[in-house]
Every structure is written in C-alpha cells, then in structure tokens.
Amino acid sequence: MSDLSGRTTIVVGASRGLGHGIAAAFAEAGAPVVAVSRTAGEFAAPANGEGGIRVELADAGDASVAGRLLDLHEPANVILVAGANPHMRPLQHHTWESFSANWESDVRITFHWLREILLTPLRPGARVVVVSxxxxxxxxxxxxxxAGAKATQRFITGYAQDEAQRAGLxxxxxxxxxxMTPVTELGRSAARAYAARNGQSQEEYLQQMGxxxxxxxxxxxMVDLVRSQATEVAPGYLLTGAGLKKLG
Incomplete structure (x- = not known):
C-alpha cells in the first residue's frame, strides 16, 4: 500500500478546504486522483509525485453519480469529504429545513456512496475513508x-465495514x-458564532483549540492512513493539527 501509483483515488468534495488538500496530497504521493465536486477547483501540478488530478463535475448526492463514477474509474481508494455548511444559529432560530440540511447532504452522500461501494464492489484491498x-x-x-448527521456518518461507515466482512469483501x-479549523469556510463561520456566544474574540476562541x-x-x-496495513487501521480517528489519533 506504500506505492500509490496506479491506485486511483476518488476524493468527493475536492474543490476546496480539506478535500482540496486531500486530493493534492494523493496526487503528490503518486496516485491518479479523481476530484469530484459540484464546482471546479484549481490544482497545481504535483511537484514531486507522478500522480495527476482529473476533475469530475457532479452532485455527489445524486443517487446515480456514485455508481457511475465507481464503474468508470474503478478506484482503489475513496475519500468522502463533501457536505453542506450548516447555518449557525440557536435551536429556536432554525427552521426544519435549515436544521436538517446536513442530513439531506452529508448523510445522503455517505449512504449513496457506501451502498454503491458494497454493491460494485471495489477491488480487494480497497480503502474507504468517510470524513465526518x-x-x-x-x-x-x-x-x-x-452533529447528529456527522455521528450518523460514523455509524453508516461502521455498518458498511460489517457488511463487507459478512460478504467476504x-x-x-x-x-x-x-x-474545527479556521482555514475552511465552515470552520470560520463556526468559530465566529461560538466566539460571540462565549463573549470571546475569535482569536481567543481559536487559541483554545490547539x-x-x-x-x-x-x-x-489521509495518505498515511491509506498506506497503513489494513490490520492496523482503526474504525475511527480524531484529526487535529497534530495529526490522527485513534478513537476508542
């Protein structure tokens, strides 16, 4: 798994933020990358790796997209990063539509893609990472x-692992x-909202995040995780500025 050349990696939600960084890192590591997003992102040519990035403009939440792209590209790795930016407001100021936005986006994407990954199925040795x-x-x-939608993504991923084992995949x-990170649009809006809620400046709030x-x-x-031996991979990880930490 240390050699990613020839191991196509699909990154869903690759046009910006963490998804953009993940797509770029896999290309630098030598993997052919398929960057899936609804809007086109710009990627520099890999400086050291031999991989390249092919952009696929598509709505990852469309029920037909996952199967089509899996069949077309036959990936060895799939990284799901896509999701909606939530509206930051107290409970009583939400409507049901704003409250449920991440269920209709993040959870829907995870469901469609993991379902198709199991049905296809991906080739032996494939790695799937869901970014919650x-x-x-x-x-x-x-x-x-x-938060509930992101927890459900974690549950669905665990269900998929169980089904893969039951099927001998x-x-x-x-x-x-x-x-939370201030370098993404989602993180910046969340930091502003929580800092105001706590009576802090945004800088004070972020300092306590490490x-x-x-x-x-x-x-x-993500590259290090995919390169790890399958027997060493944990079901879940916390990702901070210090790297990955296995969750119990």
Whole structure:
C-alpha cells in the first residue's frame, strides 16, 4: 500500500478546504486522483509525485453519480469529504429545513456512496475513508442537526465495514473526525458564532483549540492512513493539527 501509483483515488468534495488538500496530497504521493465536486477547483501540478488530478463535475448526492463514477474509474481508494455548511444559529432560530440540511447532504452522500461501494464492489484491498466531524463527539448546539448527521456518518461507515466482512469483501472502511479549523469556510463561520456566544474574540476562541488543522496536514494524514496495513487501521480517528489519533 506504500506505492500509490496506479491506485486511483476518488476524493468527493475536492474543490476546496480539506478535500482540496486531500486530493493534492494523493496526487503528490503518486496516485491518479479523481476530484469530484459540484464546482471546479484549481490544482497545481504535483511537484514531486507522478500522480495527476482529473476533475469530475457532479452532485455527489445524486443517487446515480456514485455508481457511475465507481464503474468508470474503478478506484482503489475513496475519500468522502463533501457536505453542506450548516447555518449557525440557536435551536429556536432554525427552521426544519435549515436544521436538517446536513442530513439531506452529508448523510445522503455517505449512504449513496457506501451502498454503491458494497454493491460494485471495489477491488480487494480497497480503502474507504468517510470524513465526518469532531462535532460527532462533542455536539454543536449552534448548527442544528449537524452533529447528529456527522455521528450518523460514523455509524453508516461502521455498518458498511460489517457488511463487507459478512460478504467476504477485502475492503477497509474508516471514519475521520476533523476538529474545527479556521482555514475552511465552515470552520470560520463556526468559530465566529461560538466566539460571540462565549463573549470571546475569535482569536481567543481559536487559541483554545490547539494547533491549527490545515488542508496540507489533513491530506498527509489521509495518505498515511491509506498506506497503513489494513490490520492496523482503526474504525475511527480524531484529526487535529497534530495529526490522527485513534478513537476508542
């Protein structure tokens, strides 16, 4: 698994933020990358690796997209990062539509892609990583149903691993839960909202979060995870500016 050349990696939600960094890191590591997003992202040519990035413009939540792209590209690795940015407001100021936005986006994407991965199925030795959120552990009182949706992504990933084992499929599924980071649009809006709620400046709020998680750190962590022996991969990880930490 240390050699990623010839092992196509699909990154869903690759146009910006952590997804962009993950796509770039896999290309630098030599993997052919398929960057899936609804809007086109710009990628620099890999400086050291032999991999390249092919952009696929598609709505990852469309029920037909996952099967089509899996059949077309036959990936060895799939990284799901896509999701909606939640509206940051107290519970009583949400509508059902704003409260449930991440269920209709993040959970829907995870369901469609993991279902198709099991049905296809991916080739033996394939790796699947679902990027959830640290909010799945700590909650997120200003983002409606976001934390519950992110926790459900983790449950679905565990269900997929169980079904793969029951079917004798050599596919490894894992969930990664990134901590809030101000380098993404979602993280910036959340930091502003929670700092105001706590009567702090945004800088004061972020200082207590520890080292900043960047797209580059996220990308390198994902490459290391996919390169690990399957027997060493945990069902879940917390991702911070210090890297990955296995969850119990």
């Amino acid at each position: 959120s640290g909010a799945a552990l700590a909650g997120s009182p200003l983002s409606g149903g976001y 050599d596919i490894t599924f894992s969930t990664v839960l990134p901590r 080292p900043v998680l960047t797209p580059e750190i996220a990308g390198n962590a």
